[in-house]
Amino acid sequence: MKTLIKNGIIVNSDGQIKANVLIEDEMIVDIIAHEVEADKVIDACGNYIMPGLIDMHVHFRDPGQEYKDDVISGSETAVASGVTTCLPMANTFPINDNSSITRAMIQKAKQRGLIDLLPIGAISQGLHGDRIVEMGDMIEAGAVAFSDDGLPVSDSSVMRDALEYSRGFNSFVISHSEDCSLCRKGVMHEGAVSTILGLKGMASEKEEIMISRDMLLAKLTQGHIHIAHVSSAWSLKLIELAKQQGINITCEVTPHHFSFSDKNLLSYNTHFKMSPPLRGENDIQAIREALKSGLVDVIATDHAPHHTDDKFVEFDNAPFGILGLQTLVPLTLKLVNEGVISLERMVELTSANPAKILNLKTKGKIAKGMLADIAIIDPNKEYVYDESINKSKSKNSPLFGQTLTGAAVMTLKNGRVVYDFPHCL
Template sequence: MKILIKNGTIVNHNGSEEANVLIEGDKISKITRECPAADRVIDAAGKLVMPGLIDMHVHFRDPGLEYKDDVISGSETAVAGGVTTCLPMANTRPVNDNSSITRAMIAKAKQRGLIDLLPIGAISQDCKGAKIVEMGDMLEAGCVAFSDDGLPVTDSSVMRQALEYSAHFGSFVINHSEDCSLCHGGVMNEGKVSAILGLKGMASEKEEIMIARDLLLAKKTGGHIHIAHVSSAWSLKLIEQAKREGIRVTCEATPHHFTFDERELMGYDTNFKMSPPLRTQSDVQAIREALKSGLIDAIVTDHAPHNTDDKFVEFDHAPFGILGLQTLVPLTLRLVNEGVIGLEDMVRLCSFNPAKILNLKDKGEIKEGFLADVAIIDPQISYVYDEALNKSKSRNSPLFGKQLTGAAVCTIKSGRVVYEFPNVVA
């Protein structure tokens, strides 16, 4: 089947152009000013034609907690946000710490056929931080990296081993950066706001100390460490120094950490409870500046669905986590509209850099010969993010029921239209 996307603005990491995109089969066959014949023509006038977004950090809760989300609903939620490739974390039940679980996850995603699912395997067996997994077997099964996300690897010798082994296989490690000995039972950022609210805080040093350790271990081993969901200004300073020293480090930030700060918790809304927590205004500003400068390599959602009953409890007892896949585009476009980053930067952070980190050679660009993973984005569309649009089984987002601007109005995966915003695309 041939699909022609006409009249749109093609946005890549290194520039934009007004041109048409011809898709034949699962590949982009031509970028042209002409209008070749096609089985379907999509008029993208006034819209942005971007490479499909690549989310390096999601939680699909499958296997084990499918009432929150599963691979199927997670895939549907992803394409509704313009995301065509997802990396689900390993903290499922049972943990994705062996090749059979990895294969089952991939098979389920392929059966639905909406996204490429590239699992993150656990670093340690059952995420207990004691003994590393059989990395070679898991990579062969389809894993692309390793993380015990949700729990830190506290034993430095285990983390050293993981960095050494992953480097041997040409892979990398993602650690959930927490020194848990600092503040057991913390539920938000430690500071003035936590004191006012009477809630136990989590100091930013809890994150920064673990990042410093992991950077030193990456320096020692030559392994690649990817720092997940950076939330503090000092974390960024450590990463910046490590990059200057030639340490193999990349890092990511989430929309909630560059959009909201700790003051949002003044209403005790558990939908703002996340780990790492929302921090200070100055931390948010530091993240925004690091996105602009290129210090941060990727924007990810850390999409973490929780059933309404899970969150509708006292703040101390609510789980950490926020939905993110369907709010990735509007929150990132806010950065563009506010002049923090440009549209090319958005593609660099959400598509091109993730593809480069993951060595996905035919993704991350609108380019002839590349896989036809495309997100057609309307930067002006205004809508209410509600039950009618939400594809997740959960609704734990403070943006639920709110007016948003900007959305993926059509998502194409491997040459097939897999999502269309209601009443928008012809």
């Protein structure tokens, strides 16, 4: 079957072009200036045609907490965001620390058929931080990387083993950078705002200390360390130093960390409670500069659904986490509109670089011979992010009920339309 996407602006990490995309079955077979006959014609209406977004950090709560989200609702939320590939973290119940869980997650996603689900396996058995998992078995089952996200690996010897073993399998380790001895039961960033609110704070040094350790272990082992959800200015300075010294390190930031600050917690809104916490204005500016300069490799959502009842409690007792998938495009486009990054850089951060890190050779670019994973993005689309738009089972976003600008209005996976924004195109 042939599909033609016409009247769009193709945006790749290396440039833009007004052209049409010809798809045959699952692949892009040509980029052309003219129209040709096709079984299906999609009019992009002057919108951006981008490679399908790749989210390297999500929590689908499946297995074990499917009332918050599951692989099915997570897949539906992803394609409504222009995301065609997701990497769910291992802190499920039971933990994804063995090949059986990995295979079950992948199979469930394949049955729904909306996204490519590439599980991240646990580093340690049961997330206990003492013995690493059977990485070879899990990679054979489909795991692509390893992380105890939600918990740090406090034992340096265990992290060293993880880096060495993952390197042997051409894989990598994702660090949840947190020195728990400095957490002190904190629930937000330690600073003036936490003092005003009377809430226990978490110093940014708890993140920076662990990043320092992990970059040194990556230097020792020559393994690849990927730093998740970087939130502080000093963390970025450390990562920059590591890159200058040739250490194999990459990093990601989230939309909420470049969009909100600890001042948003002045209302005690638990939807702004997350880990790592929202930091100060200087940290936001540092993240934005790092996005602009190229220091940051990836934008990932850390999509973390929680039931309304879980969040509707005292601030100290509310769980950490925020929805992120369906606000990825509008918050990132806001950076573009503010001149922080270009559209090309947006594609680099959300698709091209993740594809490179994960060695996905047919993803991350709109070009002949690439998989037809495509997001058609309308940068001017205004809508209320409410029940009619939300695909997650949860609603824990401070943006819920607000008017947003910019959306994926159509998503194609393997050349097949898997999402069409209501009343668009």
